[in-house]
Amino acid sequence: MRMTDLIAKKRDGFELSTEEIKWMIASYVAGEVADYQMSAMCMAIFFRGMTARETLDLTMAMMHSGEVIDLSAIEGVKADKHSTGGVGDKTSLILCPMVAACGVKIAKMSGRGLGHTGGTLDKLESFPGFNIGIGEERFIENVNRIGISLIGQTADIVPADKKLYALRDVTGTVPSIPLIVSSIMSKKLASGADVIVLDVKCGSGAFMKTEDQARELAEGLTRIGRLAGKKCAAVITDMDQPLGCAVGNALEVKEAISVLKGEKKGDLLELCLTLGSCILIEAGFAADVESARAKLLETIESGAALKKLAEMVEAQDGSAADVYDPSRLPLAPVQVEVPSERAGYLSHIEAEKVGLISMHLGGGRATKESDIDLSVGLVLHKKVGDAVAECESLGTIHATNAAKAAEAADLLRACCTISDAPVERPAFIKAIIR
Ligand code: URA
Numbered sequence: 493m494r495m496t497d498l499i500a501k502k503r504d505g506f507e508l509s510t511e512e513i514k515w516m517i518a519s520y521v522a523g524e525v526a527d528y529q530m531s532a533m534c535m536a537i538f539f540r541g542m543t544a545r546e547t548l549d550l551t552m553a554m555m556h557s558g559e560v561i562d563l564s565a566i567e568g569v570k571a572d573k574h575s576t577g578g579v580g581d582k583t584s585l586i587l588c589p590m591v592a593a594c595g596v597k598i599a600k601m602s603g604r605g606l607g608h609t610g611g612t613l614d615k616l617e618s619f620p621g622f623n624i625g626i627g628e629e630r631f632i633e634n635v636n637r638i639g640i641s642l643i644g645q646t647a648d649i650v651p652a653d654k655k656l657y658a659l660r661d662v663t664g665t666v667p668s669i670p671l672i673v674s675s676i677m678s679k680k681l682a683s684g685a686d687v688i689v690l691d692v693k694c695g696s697g698a699f700m701k702t703e704d705q706a707r708e709l710a711e712g713l714t715r716i717g718r719l720a721g722k723k724c725a726a727v728i729t730d731m732d733q734p735l736g737c738a739v740g741n742a743l744e745v746k747e748a749i750s751v752l753k754g755e756k757k758g759d760l761l762e763l764c765l766t767l768g769s770c771i772l773i774e775a776g777f778a779a780d781v782e783s784a785r786a787k788l789l790e791t792i793e794s795g796a797a798l799k800k801l802a803e804m805v806e807a808q809d810g811s812a813a814d815v816y817d818p819s820r821l822p823l824a825p826v827q828v829e830v831p832s833e834r835a836g837y838l839s840h841i842e843a844e845k846v847g848l849i850s851m852h853l854g855g856g857r858a859t860k861e862s863d864i865d866l867s868v869g870l871v872l873h874k875k876v877g878d879a880v881a882e883c884e885s886l887g888t889i890h891a892t893n894a895a896k897a898a899e900a901a902d903l904l905r906a907c908c909t910i911s912d913a914p915v916e917r918p919a920f921i922k923a924i925i926r
Pocket residue numbers: 576657666671672673675676
């Protein structure tokens with residue numbers, strides 16, 4: 493086979509065969525297909541698209557480019573969740589303990605944050621001592637014993653994606669549905685869970701800016717999951733404003749704990765109930781949405797979900813006391829309020845820019861190698877649709893010094909649009925695809 497022929501075939505709108513796709517990925521990973529050829533192929537796919545069969549073949553070829561995790565030593569149904577990336581997204585810290593408290597096993601490998609979006613691993617490391625590298629044996633033992641473990645990637649999963657994603661990032665070929673679907677699903681399938689639930693973000697702070705694009709992606713992801721033999725569902729959610737109120741690692745952990753304690757409701761709890769219901773139904777743990785939501789809410793009311801998080805933290809070398817008393821978590825030395833310059837209604841918050849403020853305060857990584865400060869970030873006091881009085885605080889900045897705090901406060905004020913007329917609260921859950 494010659495890569496030149498495959499590029500021309502896709503360029504001219506023809507379907508690649510299973511064998512051609514397998515050969516292309518294997519040869520690319522082996523260094524026998526050059527980056528410039530793969531770039532041309534990605535661009536041809538960007539314009540010509542791929543059929544469901546081609547996308548499945550690409551996904552499976554990528555998945556088999558590295559190790560595939562075997563979770564068969566874990567008893568019961570194993571579930572995994574993926575988010576396409578958002579600002580203030582601490583969902584896994586709430587959802588996973590809730591679902592585990594209902595009896596579905598959570599054996600999840602998470603990532604670190606890069607750019608304006610945070611990663612679950614960084615958030616978990618806000619618990620002093622928390623070990624994301626406990627190794628596969630302890631990981632499996634913990635899931636069997638307490639029903640939940642969240643760790644960093646151990647095995648060399650999907651090396652094809654590492655190479656391909658880096659290439660797409662610099663060749664303008666990231667926003668292609670078949671390439672995104674194969675990138676996400678190859679990693680999810682390699683992680684070994686039986687049930688996969690996807691949170692597809694939509695809006696100014698997300699990859700997919702419109703609901704139509706998000707729906708196309710969600711349908712593509714679930715189709716490939718099901719074709720690969722998994723139970724799969726997706727939820728399309730709003731990312732026109734940050735999720736919940738806190739943005740920054742320890743601040744997000746504190747917010748997650750307040751949801752698990754039943755102190756905080758709103759979009760964050762709603763998302764966890766929606767994703768959690770999809771998991772319980774797909775896992776066969778609930779017959780319908782009403783009974784699934786009731787079970788999940790019960791884990792909050794009884795304290796079972798909070799206890800599950802505490803058990804996980806303790807089992808991964810942290811202290812359960814930090815879960816029950818989050819004032820023990822890292823706290824930035826300087827806190828500054830951001831008073832509104834005018835009265836009105838909050839009509840828009842620039843989600844991506846809010847994420848960047850937290851990053852510039854030191855809470856996010858500009859490059860993979862950057863160190864992060866777990867204590868910094870910001871907490872919004874208003875969501876879109878809320879009334880704001882003059883001088884009322886729009887949010888609190890948590891910073892390492894007064895100069896950084898003042899700069900971040902100005903930036904946050906600039907991210908918020910205040911209108912004279914009342915503004916309708918945007919629908920948060922846009923669609924559920926099951
Ligand atoms: N996230 C991924 O993992 N891959 C993509 O292509 C896009 C988002």
